[in-house]
Amino acid sequence: MIKKLKSQRNFRKIICPLCGSSKETFLNVERRxxxxxxxxxxxKCGLVFTNPQPLPQVIKNSxxxxxxxxxxxxxxxxxxxxxxxxxxxxxxxxxQQGELLDVGCGVGYFxxxxxxx
Numbered sequence: 001m002i003k004k005l006k007s008q009r010n011f012r013k014i015i016c017p018l019c020g021s022s023k024e025t026f027l028n029v030e031r032r033x034x035x036x037x038x039x040x041x042x043x044k045c046g047l048v049f050t051n052p053q054p055l056p057q058v059i060k061n062s063x064x065x066x067x068x069x070x071x072x073x074x075x076x077x078x079x080x081x082x083x084x085x086x087x088x089x090x091x092x093x094x095x096q097q098g099e100l101l102d103v104g105c106g107v108g109y110f111x112x113x114x115x116x117x
Contacts, residue, residue: 011052016042024051030090039094048094084110088117 015022021044028039030050037050087110091100102111 010055010058012055013052016045016047017049018042018047019045021045027094078109080109081113084113088114 016024019042021042023043024040025043026038027041027048030037030039038052039048040051041048091114100111100114102108102114
């Protein structure tokens with residue numbers, strides 16, 4: 001499984017975006033939209049993130065598709081309801097309490113749902 005992750009195109013290995021440490025602990029593998037994401041926890045600060053991450057151009061292209069779908073409006077974001085519910089379930093597998101930071105949060109619908117759940 002891990003070998004497949006290293007060979008994925010359009011991904012790059014990163015250091016912890018919060019503290020800069022390169023030491024991480026493997027947590028899980030998630031599959032989304034025909035892609036495999038490795039979930040890790042930084043050994044220094046505890047931040048949980050995907051590593052490797054999509055290249056900046058891949059993210060940019062993805063966001064341009066979101067705009068076409070109306071993601072940046074509240075009504076458009078609500079169309080992602082089941083995607084957000086699934087994301088919250090994954091987070092709850094690792095954390096029962098604590099703070100949540102949503103980077104690139106669009107109109108904030110995911111955070112609103114997290115507060116309600």
